[in-house]
Amino acid sequence: MVTVAKTAGFCFGVQRAVDMAEKACQEYGCIWALGDIIHNAHEVGRLEKLGVHKAEDVADIPDGAPVLIRAHGVPERVVQQLEQKGCCIVDATCPFVGKIHRIVREESEQGRRIIVIGSRNHPEVVGIQGWCGTSEVYETPEELRAALEKIGKNGENLQKIPVSVVAQTTINREIFDICSKIIKKQCTNAKIFGTICNATDERQAEARLLAGKSDIMIVIGDRKSSNTKRLYEISTSLCDHVLYIEDATGLTGNEIQGMEQPFIGITAGASTPAWIIKEVRNIMSEETRIETGSEDFAAMLEESFKTLNTGDKVTGTVLKITPNEVHVDLGVKHAAYIPTHELSDDPSFNAEESIHVGDDIEAVVVRVNDAEGTIVLSKKRVDQMKGWESIEDAKENKTIIEGKVNEENKGGVVANAFGIRVFIPASQTGIPKGQPLSQLVGQTARFRITEINRQRKRVVGSIRAVQQEERRAAAEKVWSEIEVGNEYTGTVKSLTSYGAFVDIGGVDGMIHISELSWGRIKHPSEVVNVGDTVNVYVIGLDRENKKISLGYKRPEDNPWNVFTANYEVGDTATVRILKFMPFGAFAQIIPGVDGLIHISQIANRRIEKPEDVLSKDEEVEAKIIDIDPEKQKVSLSIRALLNDDE
Numbered sequence: 001m002v003t004v005a006k007t008a009g010f011c012f013g014v015q016r017a018v019d020m021a022e023k024a025c026q027e028y029g030c031i032w033a034l035g036d037i038i039h040n041a042h043e044v045g046r047l048e049k050l051g052v053h054k055a056e057d058v059a060d061i062p063d064g065a066p067v068l069i070r071a072h073g074v075p076e077r078v079v080q081q082l083e084q085k086g087c088c089i090v091d092a093t094c095p096f097v098g099k100i101h102r103i104v105r106e107e108s109e110q111g112r113r114i115i116v117i118g119s120r121n122h123p124e125v126v127g128i129q130g131w132c133g134t135s136e137v138y139e140t141p142e143e144l145r146a147a148l149e150k151i152g153k154n155g156e157n158l159q160k161i162p163v164s165v166v167a168q169t170t171i172n173r174e175i176f177d178i179c180s181k182i183i184k185k186q187c188t189n190a191k192i193f194g195t196i197c198n199a200t201d202e203r204q205a206e207a208r209l210l211a212g213k214s215d216i217m218i219v220i221g222d223r224k225s226s227n228t229k230r231l232y233e234i235s236t237s238l239c240d241h242v243l244y245i246e247d248a249t250g251l252t253g254n255e256i257q258g259m260e261q262p263f264i265g266i267t268a269g270a271s272t273p274a275w276i277i278k279e280v281r282n283i284m285s286e287e288t289r290i291e292t293g294s295e296d297f298a299a300m301l302e303e304s305f306k307t308l309n310t311g312d313k314v315t316g317t318v319l320k321i322t323p324n325e326v327h328v329d330l331g332v333k334h335a336a337y338i339p340t341h342e343l344s345d346d347p348s349f350n351a352e353e354s355i356h357v358g359d360d361i362e363a364v365v366v367r368v369n370d371a372e373g374t375i376v377l378s379k380k381r382v383d384q385m386k387g388w389e390s391i392e393d394a395k396e397n398k399t400i401i402e403g404k405v406n407e408e409n410k411g412g413v414v415a416n417a418f419g420i421r422v423f424i425p426a427s428q429t430g431i432p433k434g435q436p437l438s439q440l441v442g443q444t445a446r447f448r449i450t451e452i453n454r455q456r457k458r459v460v461g462s463i464r465a466v467q468q469e470e471r472r473a474a475a476e477k478v479w480s481e482i483e484v485g486n487e488y489t490g491t492v493k494s495l496t497s498y499g500a501f502v503d504i505g506g507v508d509g510m511i512h513i514s515e516l517s518w519g520r521i522k523h524p525s526e527v528v529n530v531g532d533t534v535n536v537y538v539i540g541l542d543r544e545n546k547k548i549s550l551g552y553k554r555p556e557d558n559p560w561n562v563f564t565a566n567y568e569v570g571d572t573a574t575v576r577i578l579k580f581m582p583f584g585a586f587a588q589i590i591p592g593v594d595g596l597i598h599i600s601q602i603a604n605r606r607i608e609k610p611e612d613v614l615s616k617d618e619e620v621e622a623k624i625i626d627i628d629p630e631k632q633k634v635s636l637s638i639r640a641l642l643n644d645d646e
Contacts, residue, residue, distance in 0.1 A: 594634070622637060
């Protein structure tokens with residue numbers, strides 16, 4: 001039996017670098033690369049034919065040329081040198097490696113000593129060291145332990161040394177774990193960063209499982225590949241017969257001679273192309289069939305190349321993403337792809353952001369073309385199946401769901417939830433009548449499902465139902481806590497001739513017109529408008545009838561307090577005549593505080609009426625002759641100033 005590890009072959013970072021190299025060759029005609037893009041001679045040769053030129057040093061690259069930085073990454077100084085040469089940089093550094101660069105740079109800037117667990121001369125490790133200050137590399141626990149002992153003997157206090165530890169992404173997990181324990185034991189001021197990539201962990205874990213039950217273990221990869229060497233080390237520790245080959249030419253044809261129905265495990269490094277793995281698997285399957293005389297293995301092989309049928313639900317691995325389609329490996333003889341229009345019904349769906357090379361992806365077979373050897377898939381149909389299940393579950397369990405509103409429709413708006421169109425009638429949008437529904441477009445809304453008709457593909461939702469529930473819950477909270485004197489930030493909901501109604505979090509309270517301003521106003525709109533955010537405080541409660549009286553004007557803004565702070569009896573003020581009475585004239589001293597000029601205090605002679613001397617809105621000088629704090633009344637005199645002049 002031949003079993004190939006699911007994780008065998010190109011990892012995300014390698015596939016990404018290869019894709020970027022191919023795209024760059026199409027765009028520029030050719031591109032330079034510092035060293036081999038990946039550790040695989042076959043793939044390097046293929047890329048060279050496409051236009052990838054290898055350079056060992058920055059000096060070998062022409063000024064202004066396009067340059068691809070390989071998945072291993074490079075030191076920061078190399079990037080700077082390329083920029084100085086005016087090169088167009090295509091950065092294919094694996095995101096996992098780029099994360100390590102950021103970590104060591106930040107930790108180094110904080111004055112911490114950087115320790116890298118990995119292969120000293122590996123390009124990834126060289127690159128990591130180029131993004132920090134002082135750093136040290138240790139390949140084995142023994143090497144690390146000896147170095148720490150030496151530091152201690154030199155008189156340095158290990159416990160006080162700030163140490164930050166990272167790992168090469170492809171290092172053996174067991175080695176890193178042992179090194180981490182050593183550092184934690186010796187250095188109390190240590191920060192350990194688990195930077196072994198998940199793909200490496202999974203690849204190594206699967207290799208352990210396979211090797212542990214295999215009669216023969218085959219490890220495929222370039223001799224320069226660090227992660228392939230790790231797979232070989234793991235395999236040899238668990239299996240007596242391990243082959244380390246670069247491709248099918250490394251097989252002799254006598255690997256299983258004399259064995260009865262052997263279990264053969266195959267794994268491959270992250271730089272090994274899929275076609276090499278398949279070639280080795282096919283040869284070993286055929287060799288097993290011949291040696292054992294069994295047809296089961298041939299049948300199994302045929303099964304792996306079977307043609308799928310329309311409607312089948314499948315899971316594959318994303319191989320490549322183009323503007324028009326996503327290529328998927330299904331492990332069958334046909335080439336499978338998902339057209340862009342079959343990815344999602346969501347208009348805001350972005351394939352580049354949502355799907356990545358190496359991802360597992362579920363799809364439904366739409367069409368099989370045996371003549372062309374292609375299979376057309378649909379991701380959105382799988383999403384729709386799952387979406388309908390989620391929608392029906394949400395309605396049954398009365399769950400609140402979220403969806404992005406994509407369009408305004410006749411009589412309402414349309415949102416997308418779980419890949420399903422949900423119609424929300426205007427009356428259920430929560431938007432007041434007369435206001436545009438377009439304000440919801442582009443927003444994420446929370447709603448309940450109120451109606452489902454799967455046959456007609458009709459789903460109806462209600463934002464208003466959620467708002468009402470939330471408002472009731474908020475109201476209960478407000479009434480449980482509210483007391484006279486509590487302050488709230490609320491929203492003006494409506495205006496009447498006698499006041500303004502304010503939402504203070506699920507409950508409406510009223511600001512009487514007399515509480516809106518210290519001055520005289522004819523309508524609340526002179527102070528506030530619907531939609532305004534206002535700060536209010538509770539001045540009265542009627543819990544039985546659920547009524548709340550709110551205050552808006554602040555004591556510190558009381559004009560009388562302002563007046564008394566700035567004026568006293570005997571002071572002169574410039575006042576404005578407001579209105580006339582038979583007994584005198586009222587004048588504004590400051591906004592909100594008026595004073596009375598008695599008819600006897602207007603002139604130093606007898607007058608019949610105030611209008612004989614004064615005019616409305618006229619500004620005159622007047623002396624404050626009396627202040628009544630209790631009644632908040634002020635008496636003014638123009639005559640007193642006239643007498644003073646005499």
